[in-house]
Amino acid sequence: MSACLLGKRVRYDGGSLSVNDQVVARWMSEGRVVSVCPEVEAGMSIPRKPAEILASSGEDVLEGGVDVIEKGGNIVTDNFIEGASIALGLCRKFNIKVAVLAEFSPSCGSSAVYDGSFSGVKNPGMGVTAALLRKNGVQVFSQYEIVEAEKAVHSTNG
Numbered sequence: 001m002s003a004c005l006l007g008k009r010v011r012y013d014g015g016s017l018s019v020n021d022q023v024v025a026r027w028m029s030e031g032r033v034v035s036v037c038p039e040v041e042a043g044m045s046i047p048r049k050p051a052e053i054l055a056s057s058g059e060d061v062l063e064g065g066v067d068v069i070e071k072g073g074n075i076v077t078d079n080f081i082e083g084a085s086i087a088l089g090l091c092r093k094f095n096i097k098v099a100v101l102a103e104f105s106p107s108c109g110s111s112a113v114y115d116g117s118f119s120g121v122k123n124p125g126m127g128v129t130a131a132l133l134r135k136n137g138v139q140v141f142s143q144y145e146i147v148e149a150e151k152a153v154h155s156t157n158g
């Protein structure tokens with residue numbers, strides 16, 4: 001799961017998110033949850049400047065030619081790809097088949113991401129970590145899809 005969804009203060013602004021859900025609480029009590037913040041794992045600071053994928057999505061970042069930029073223009077594509085690789089490494093290490101990641105993030109978003117204009121506009125698409133995990137067979141859900149994630153956990157016997 002995205003670390004910020006578990007209340008860890010790892011977001012770009014030093015804040016966190018939360019998922020008040022009985023299913024997640026049970027996963028936690030069963031010791032099923034592995035927490036990761038791809039951006040922090042890749043060495044990015046807390047706080048840090050907001051970043052967005054430039055007019056595209058995570059799949060295109062992985063294929064090359066599309067960058068992730070911080071507000072102000074600094075290119076952080078390599079950090080985002082490294083963070084995604086670290087998350088994938090955890091999935092492989094712990095045989096994780098289902099991920100719940102924070103929606104709209106340029107790393108963790110799974111159905112839409114901000115468009116690179118830093119104006120609050122979103123485009124359909126995935127963040128870099130979500131794209132890499134899906135490319136490698138991990139089912140990715142957002143915090144708004146816990147029911148679906150729970151079904152996927154059961155269907156993978158996870």
Ligand code: SF4
Nearest residue numbers: 002004037102105108
């Ligand atoms: S990279 Fe993912 S886990 Fe880290 S703060 Fe952003 S949404 Fe949360």
